[in-house]
Amino acid sequence: MSSSDLTTELIGAFRWNDPGQDFPHLVSDLSGWWRSPTVLRALGPALAALFPEEAPTVVVSPEVTGFIVGPLVAMALEVGFVEAYKGGHSPVAEPMTWAQAAPDHKGRRLSLGVRTRQLRPGDRALIVDDWITTGAQSRALGEVVTACGAVPIGTAAIVGECSAEVAAELRVRSLIRAEQL
Numbered sequence: 001m002s003s004s005d006l007t008t009e010l011i012g013a014f015r016w017n018d019p020g021q022d023f024p025h026l027v028s029d030l031s032g033w034w035r036s037p038t039v040l041r042a043l044g045p046a047l048a049a050l051f052p053e054e055a056p057t058v059v060v061s062p063e064v065t066g067f068i069v070g071p072l073v074a075m076a077l078e079v080g081f082v083e084a085y086k087g088g089h090s091p092v093a094e095p096m097t098w099a100q101a102a103p104d105h106k107g108r109r110l111s112l113g114v115r116t117r118q119l120r121p122g123d124r125a126l127i128v129d130d131w132i133t134t135g136a137q138s139r140a141l142g143e144v145v146t147a148c149g150a151v152p153i154g155t156a157a158i159v160g161e162c163s164a165e166v167a168a169e170l171r172v173r174s175l176i177r178a179e180q181l
């Protein structure tokens with residue numbers, strides 16, 4: 001699928017939902033992307049192609065939507081996948097490396113952590129996520145990757161909603177901008 005066809009499919013399968021009274025914002029509904037065989041098949045290769053020069057050795061993504069998108073990209077790159085957890089629930093019973101994020105798009109200050117043994121010195125980690133707004137979670141994940149002795153090479157996202165400054169700082173590359181949805 002060409003990149004312009006994928007853009008069209010992403011826009012067509014996306015919905016803004018109104019959760020009703022007591023909730024001031026429309027909420028994004030990405031379920032149409034996962035439900036579409038053509039989008040699901042195209043996403044991994046398209047996101048992997050955003051960093052053609054970087055030869056990542058591993059993909060790292062935060063729960064929960066990152067656990068859908070990250071493995072698609074890892075398969076396209078023929079590398080492995082590392083889950084990043086958000087702190088405060090279900091502890092992982094082994095050594096973890098954590099970093100605290102700045103307030104994210106919901107105003108939360110999350111801790112993000114990975115199993116320390118799953119990232120190694122020499123790893124070149126591509127951070128993959130569905131949507132980047134403030135960049136807070138992506139930045140914290142980059143700190144985790146660095147603390148493990150690996151190198152964060154950038155962030156590949158389906159939707160980019162961050163400022164140009166954040167995109168430059170974190171090397172965010174995206175398939176579409178939020179304004180297109």
Ligand SMILES: O=P(O)(O)OC[C@H]1O[C@H](OP(=O)(O)OP(=O)(O)O)[C@H](O)[C@@H]1O
Binds near residue numbers: 063134
């Ligand atoms: O750039 P930021 O402001 O840090 O926001 C980006 C993060 O927010 C979303 O996760 P969220 O925890 O909201 O939802 P999810 O659990 O559905 O992935 C998205 O999946 C990114 O991980």
Ligand SMILES: Nc1ncnc2[nH]cnc12
Binds near residue numbers: 028105131132
């Ligand atoms: N899934 C999402 N929907 C809307 N805004 C977001 N910002 C970060 N993730 C988002």
